Amino acid sequence: MASADSENRPPEAIPQAVKIIVAGGFGAGKTTLVASVSEITPLSTEEVMTEASYGVDDLGGVEEKTTTTVALDFGRITINSDIVLYLFGAPGQNRFWFMWDELAEGALGAVVLADTRRLHTCFHAVDFFERRGVPFVVAVNRFDASVDYRQEEVREALDISDDVPIVMADARERDSCKEVLVELVTHVIQGRSPVMSG
């Protein structure tokens, strides 16, 4: 395995991509947040999972295939000539969790968007990132109709530790979304081991 620094540099440098996951329940504002900071209109791609299963009756190796399709929205921020940041909206429904494993692989961190009208819809995102050890922040998306909750109420309901930042946000506002991302990356940097300094 090559280390990060000794990675074979091509003659013309290819930028390195990093990604942040934006998770939360359906309608919590994931795509809105991505759109607010992305330099491109968010794109949508599809992942298709195909699972083959063999029948027990002898049909000469006939396979039965089951498929699941999941759409992913994402945006892009060009950081500099060598780094591109992608923001992926994670599919909100439990049955698409297979996609989360792929999304979480190598992810820099995650934003869990909480909708205080339906806070339970982000429980499984919190569970997932805790279990995978993916650093995350909780962004409480303020909807017009939603009541203002105190950070501590949200922290208690989500049962997250004190070191996980909770920020109030408006997914429609670019500056607000920037703050959320700054909070996340700062949190990621602070969580790094001291030997990684420099």
Add this chain to the structure above:
Amino acid sequence: MNTSEEQRGTGWTGPAPGKSGTGPFPRRPAPPWNRGRGHPTSEGPSGGVGDAPAGSLVRPYTMTRGRTRPPTGQKLDMITIVVAARDREERALEPEYQAIMRLCRRPISLAEISARLDIPLTVVRVLLGDLVAAGDVRTRASAPVTRLPEKKVLQAVLDGIRRL
């Protein structure tokens, strides 16, 4: 506005079941690790199976001649960056490959190729694998699974976001 998810035809079909969530917050229940993660292979078909009509796959996988994985097991994930190799002669390629090559004149991620050509990620992965094997494109993989990005990368990302 927050309607784009609602308008989507695939996947985002509704809120998770449960309490409607007004009033005092329900507390997060214990993590359901022992229930699997809804992956169709982990415990047989999950509730999500059958979401897409099976017939919709026939055409995409025709492009790959039935293959569902890249030829040499290359690591091609969603944010692998791909660029056309400059020193290659142009050669006759099938339309899907040509379309990918056009997009790769500048560095582009696998996910963007998939989105812009409207071809599922899985299929793009196979087609790109062919192009990598033939030397037509070069790639830069995202960070390995086991390692977080370097601190200098994180700092650059932080600075870049602040500049937005």
